[in-house]
Amino acid sequence: MTLKTFTFAGLAALTLALGGTAAHAAGYPDKPITLIVPFSAGGGADNAARIIAHGMEAVSGQSIVVENKAGASGSIGAAQVARSAPDGYTVLYDASSFAINPVLRKLPYDADKDFIPVSQAVVVPNILVVAPDSPYKSLGDLIAAAKAEPNQHTYASYGPGSLAQMAAELLKKNTGIEMVHIPYKGGAPAMVDVMGGHVETYFANAASSLNYVTSGKLRALAVTSEKRMPELPDVPTVAESGVPGFSVYEWNGFFLPKGTPDEVKDKLYNLIKETLENPETKEKLGHLGLTTVGSTPEEFAAFLHSEEQRWRDVVKANHISLD
Template sequence: MKKRTHLARAALAAALGLTAAAAAQAAGYPDKPITVVVPYSAGGGADNAARIIAQGMAETSGQSVVIENKGGASGSIGAAYVARANPDGYTVLYDASAFAINPALRKLPYDAKKDFIPVSQAVSVPNILVAAPGSAFGSLSDFIKAAKDQPNHYTYASYGPGSLAQMAAELLKKDTGIKAIHVPYKGGAPAIVDVMGGQVDVYFANAASSLNYVTGGKLKALAVSSSRRMPELPDVPTVAESGVKNFDVVEWNGFFLPAGAPPEVVARLQDVVQKALARPETREKLGKLGLTPVGSSAADFARFVDEEQTRWAEVVKANNIQVN
């Protein structure tokens, strides 16, 4: 009996020692470089934003912040890598809207709800429903009427199956009852080229990649996907203003930690991200890409991600969306 008591006390002491050590380590966080995993290719929208924010994070934390690209499978390869990482706060996921869409479309090697801790939404950016400059559609209402008159005659582009560009169009179909054909591309650049040329009728293009084409007259903007008009396009109505009630879709990026990260580390990383996004230099650089800095709390971001996952799961089910 005494032996068991001694063993129990030893186990408790060891556990308390580990807890104290973890707490001490968390209190000094960060005391070495942080690796931010971007699960998309270098040079893309998420990667560009992450590199800008990483500069600000390095300034506010006093530690270098290294970007590591692990692209593939709509971000799920990089996300799986972070899910398996040591939850000490030094391996961080910087993901996008696909994080909330993937669970409804793909069999994933991780649980998006249980294997990650949302830390902070970094940025948001609306999509612009664009058409060719010479398109017969002068507004979203024109497109909806035409699509109702001729079901499955008109086409919409996306930068890949399961992308937010596709999901925005699928939500539009769900809310209006129209039928149109999805034309997926391997990236936004080729999609924009074909929309410009009239090979595809419309495209919910990321504002960061399409705004210059709109203002330069190479694309026609029919509507903006967010609940508010873009300051850069004050004369372009929102989808909701065009008659599709409560339509509000934005692309977003945010920071996640592996499940098990100490609360102190989550709070500290949240603070580092928020301070980085508050820097005038960071905000200016992001603004030039058409991105709006957010810097939400971990609690608010967790609620937002949960709402996004529920929303897109409903759209996937209602429209019977599948990806190969």
């Protein structure tokens, strides 16, 4: 084979490959999509993912199969997606830990380089809760007590490196208080021990704690959203309670492995956006206390960068280590 012949053959093969990729992207999705949720079934992220997946099926006409790959604060499932084929048919549905893990853990992937952010799906604030008979009637009361007795007061979390821990650490950083972290293996046992007075306070996910607050089983001191929650109009925000600029949300979002064609990413984004704008989907998510977002890939990437930097600053300032 002459060099000229080889060159033409190579160009022909490349053209065919690119044409195949374009054709594949044009028909996306033309088979079931696997949505990896790196947390246990029945949790907040899993419940939201299944609602959204059902809506995506109605829009796309394709099955969206939710698979739970829990462990290591979400990093096991994320690693699986990072290693998967970049064709748009294996998608990661991760949560706030995606931006926290890189500043606390040695990971089997590079969160910034091995994934393509597609869209932030939902957000939900946290509620700072105490037992019904707690002496603290406000966040100001808690801060005053913690300042008077450093490291003599406790806060719970649903695990080391969780957003519940990081929200409390951000509060410590912004107020100068010192409290002791009591980690649990999930949100449910953390709330049970707060109700029983075994640990003093907890930044609980609103989706899982709102019913306990409205039923009087927990007392809400403040919410972490920028504005008061409509469901708790008498509960002030943390910022209103004397910590200016404090705002923390738990969030979920969609990611693709690096190398996925832009055409596929854009089609997936449009599918997600249409699904999240559907009134039925919004209503179902709203019943869980979730607010839909549907940000663009560019907006989501910028958000992730700001979140990772914020938690990196908190980890450095508070000397947090998981060792």
